[in-house]
Amino acid sequence: DAEITQSPRHKITETGRQVTLACHQTWNHNNMFWYRQDLGHGLRLIHYSYGVHDTNKGEVSDGYSVSRSNTEDLPLTLESAASSQTSVYFCASSDRQNYGYTFGSGTRLTVV
Amino acid sequence: DAKTTQPPSMDCAEGRAANLPCNHSTISGNEYVYWYRQIHSQGPQYIIHGLKNNETNEMASLIITEDRKSSTLILPHATLRDTAVYYCIVRAGSARQLTFGSGTQLTVLP
Numbered sequence: 001d002a003e004i005t006q007s008p009r010h011k012i013t014e015t016g017r018q019v020t021l022a023c024h025q026t027w028n029h030n031n032m033f034w035y036r037q038d039l040g041h042g043l044r045l046i047h048y049s050y051g052v053h054d055t056n057k058g059e060v061s062d063g064y065s066v067s068r069s070n071t072e073d074l075p076l077t078l079e080s081a082a083s084s085q086t087s088v089y090f091c092a093s094s095d096r097q098n099y100g101y102t103f104g105s106g107t108r109l110t111v112v
Numbered sequence: 113d114a115k116t117t118q119p120p121s122m123d124c125a126e127g128r129a130a131n132l133p134c135n136h137s138t139i140s141g142n143e144y145v146y147w148y149r150q151i152h153s154q155g156p157q158y159i160i161h162g163l164k165n166n167e168t169n170e171m172a173s174l175i176i177t178e179d180r181k182s183s184t185l186i187l188p189h190a191t192l193r194d195t196a197v198y199y200c201i202v203r204a205g206s207a208r209q210l211t212f213g214s215g216t217q218l219t220v221l222p
Contacts, residue, residue, distance in 0.1 A: 031208050043156070043212040050208060058209075090155050094208070101148075101210060103155030 002027040006091050006104035013111055019078040021107050023091030031094040032074040033101070034058075034066065036087040043090065049074055081111045116200045121217040124194075130187040132216055134200030137181040143204050145176060147185045149196040150215070156199065159185065190220045 004025040013019050023032065034046040045058030047066040055066050063085060065077045078085055091104040117135040124130040136145065146161040160167055160174045162183075167174045173186040187194055199215040 033209070035212075042214050045209060045211070048209060088153075092155070092210075100146075100158035100161070101156070103157070106153070106155055 004091060004093055004102050004104045006089075006107050008107060009105065010108045011110070013081050013109070015081060015083060015111055017081050019081050019109065021076045021078075021089055021091075021109070023074045023076065023104060024072055025091075025093040025102070026072065027093055027095065027102060028071060029093035029095050029102075030071070032068070033092045033094075034064070034074065034076045035090045035092065036060065036085075037090060037106075038087050046076065046089075047074075078109075081109075083111050085109065086111045116202055116213055118198075118200050118213065118216045120214065121219070123219050123221055124187075124190045126192060126220050126222050127189055130185075130190040130194065130218055130220070132185040132187075132198050132200075132218060133182065134185070135182045136200070136202045139180050139202050140204065143202045145174065145180075145183050146201040146203060146210070147172070147174065148199045148201065148210075148212075149194075149218075150199070151193075151196040156212075159198075190218075192220050192222060194218065195220045 007022045030051050033048040035043045037043050044060045046064050049055050049068040052068055089107045092101040094101045144161050144163050147159040148156045150156045159171050162174045176183045197215040197217050199212050
């Protein structure tokens with residue numbers, strides 16, 4: 001069965017370190033998205049991609065970057081982790097018709 | 113995308129229908145109504161979407177008023193596993209992003 005997987009499920013890192021969160025989907029979806037979820041803020045869009053080599057900034061993109069070298073993967077990189085980036089991160093994908101998003105199970109990131 | 117207004121919380125008895133309202137009075141003609149839910153600690157799950165007509169699938173029914181300014185998500189026989197935050201989202205058909213609001217916390221009571 002097709003799926004979308006995120007890794008790791010949990011990560012603890014130190015302030016200033018570079019961290020990469022993985023997102024891999026086997027739906028062959030063109031569109032992929034990264035969201036973060038914090039208490040009191042709901043889900044906020046970080047970055048998104050509409051296809052290979054395409055990336056776009058969302059509403060909370062500062063301090064994050066993504067790259068899309070193939071259809072299946074959209075890794076999210078925190079260049080220099082900050083305590084304010086402690087959050088739960090969700091990856092999602094959708095097909096060209098874009099009716100329903102499929103979300104991953106999330107990565108809980110703690111920056112100490 | 114048009115904004116939506118949902119009650120912050122609702123309760124429903126197990127086995128009864130859960131009716132979750134959503135107001136979207138500024139919706140445009142090309143905007144769809146989407147519903148997602150998020151069970152605690154999990155990623156959001158797509159439920160249903162519609163443009164003008166009422167829609168039904170294996171999970172729920174979506175009732176959209178004739179003027180399209182509001183809608184209701186109906187879970188016909190709520191179970192304890194339906195306890196979740198339900199998000200109503202309005203989005204243009206051409207847009208590929210989803211913007212989540214604060215949603216409705218539905219608690220199904222035994």
